[in-house]
Amino acid sequence: MSQFDFSTYIKSLSKDQLVALVLKFAPETYREQIMHLHLDDGSSKKVFGKISDKINRLFDDEELLYEPSDFEASITGNAEKLSAFWNKFPQETGELFLHCLKRINNIQDEGLLYNSYYDDIYNGSSFLEIIQQYAASLPFQQKIEFIQKMERELESFSYDTFYSYKDELNLIYNETDIPRLKSLFLEKVGIEDTPFRPAYYEFLRHTFDIQEKEHVLTHIYHLDRGLSLELADTMVQVEKPLEAIRFLEELRESNPNPMSFSESLFVKLIELKKQEGLPIKEDLISGLKAYRTHTLLIRAIAFLPENKSEFEAVLESVSHYLYLKYLIGLNRIDEAHGMVMKSKTLDEHSIHKFFTAYFKKYPQDASLYFTQLIDKELAYTGNQHYESIVNSLQYLRKVDAEKAKRIVAMLKVEYKRRRNLMVMLDGV
Numbered sequence: 001m002s003q004f005d006f007s008t009y010i011k012s013l014s015k016d017q018l019v020a021l022v023l024k025f026a027p028e029t030y031r032e033q034i035m036h037l038h039l040d041d042g043s044s045k046k047v048f049g050k051i052s053d054k055i056n057r058l059f060d061d062e063e064l065l066y067e068p069s070d071f072e073a074s075i076t077g078n079a080e081k082l083s084a085f086w087n088k089f090p091q092e093t094g095e096l097f098l099h100c101l102k103r104i105n106n107i108q109d110e111g112l113l114y115n116s117y118y119d120d121i122y123n124g125s126s127f128l129e130i131i132q133q134y135a136a137s138l139p140f141q142q143k144i145e146f147i148q149k150m151e152r153e154l155e156s157f158s159y160d161t162f163y164s165y166k167d168e169l170n171l172i173y174n175e176t177d178i179p180r181l182k183s184l185f186l187e188k189v190g191i192e193d194t195p196f197r198p199a200y201y202e203f204l205r206h207t208f209d210i211q212e213k214e215h216v217l218t219h220i221y222h223l224d225r226g227l228s229l230e231l232a233d234t235m236v237q238v239e240k241p242l243e244a245i246r247f248l249e250e251l252r253e254s255n256p257n258p259m260s261f262s263e264s265l266f267v268k269l270i271e272l273k274k275q276e277g278l279p280i281k282e283d284l285i286s287g288l289k290a291y292r293t294h295t296l297l298i299r300a301i302a303f304l305p306e307n308k309s310e311f312e313a314v315l316e317s318v319s320h321y322l323y324l325k326y327l328i329g330l331n332r333i334d335e336a337h338g339m340v341m342k343s344k345t346l347d348e349h350s351i352h353k354f355f356t357a358y359f360k361k362y363p364q365d366a367s368l369y370f371t372q373l374i375d376k377e378l379a380y381t382g383n384q385h386y387e388s389i390v391n392s393l394q395y396l397r398k399v400d401a402e403k404a405k406r407i408v409a410m411l412k413v414e415y416k417r418r419r420n421l422m423v424m425l426d427g428v
Helices: 006-012 015-025 028-037 041-058 068-085 090-109 125-137 140-156 163-171 175-188 197-207 210-223 226-237 241-254 263-275 281-291 294-303 305-318 320-329 333-342 348-358 363-377 383-399 401-414 419-425
Strands: none
Touching: 041 068, 041 090, 068 090, 068 125, 090 125, 090 140, 125 140, 125 163, 140 175, 163 197, 175 197, 175 210, 197 210, 210 226, 226 241, 226 263, 241 263, 263 281, 263 294, 281 294, 281 305, 294 305, 294 320, 305 320, 320 333, 320 348, 333 348, 348 363, 363 383, 363 401, 383 401, 383 419, 401 419
């Protein structure tokens, strides 16, 4: 049996049949929009004014301002009705939308548009979608003017409710806009500094040649940490490796915190210096002390394998936790065991994780560890501690069944008042 195709069926209907279906099923909003499109100028202005007034009155409805979802539905529904008038009143529509954005931010400053009982917070996505559709309908120059006004407003806001627009520029600018938008962006990027520049760079990235890319990144990398690495790579592509090194070193000097100058940027700096035959040993040692990661230790050894022992000693001196992780990752379990036994700074979680993984390899030490852990937990009451005791007994039974049996017997005599513990012990 052939599959039914709805599209083919609709196309087969006569004009009268289609008219009947539209009259029967068209929603009221669609009928209203069609009617608005065919109003004369005077009537259009009157209806536009009524809808605008209705939107403005929403901000005075205190009950509605405590219901974010209802407010969003109301403002979006009314804003959608304005779409029939965008071509007739583009400036008035834009001014109304900008006014709404400011009112929403001010209201959020007052603690409204948030329902603490339902944890419902206003996100503005539906209203923003209407604004994006409006902006997309404008001629290019008007579009630019409106978006620039909106961006200036958003920069001054204390809430980032509508910032997501910058990640959806494709909903505002069409393919025919791209060449003029690119020219305008390249003209302004070195003059005006706004937090939206990285978003436009991402949107226009596919249109830039390598020189344009370097020019743009040089002016906006400070606005987005992720762009610093891309700028260094771009400098290398245009055969400026020494400039890339100088850029990264200056960036590191001004941002010594590892949270600011990331490990990936540090590794890129080391890679470039090594390629240019510059010394890197002292950089690697300072990097290991600053970043304290086993991943950087692996990279450092790959850069200078002859300094492996020295690099390992550096990480061990700054973090037993990370050095243990490094040893286990390389399957150097005996060395890891030695660290677990001698370290005074290893956290309890790391020690517990080691013995639950390697209790069979080191049964005596595991037996001692789990016995001591049971003793620690017995000082406290509560299911969390009882579960830890039972868990330790289960591991202890695997390495010393007799000892586990003796401890269970002792617990049932000396701690029989701890009913929850007694119930849990039945499963051991």
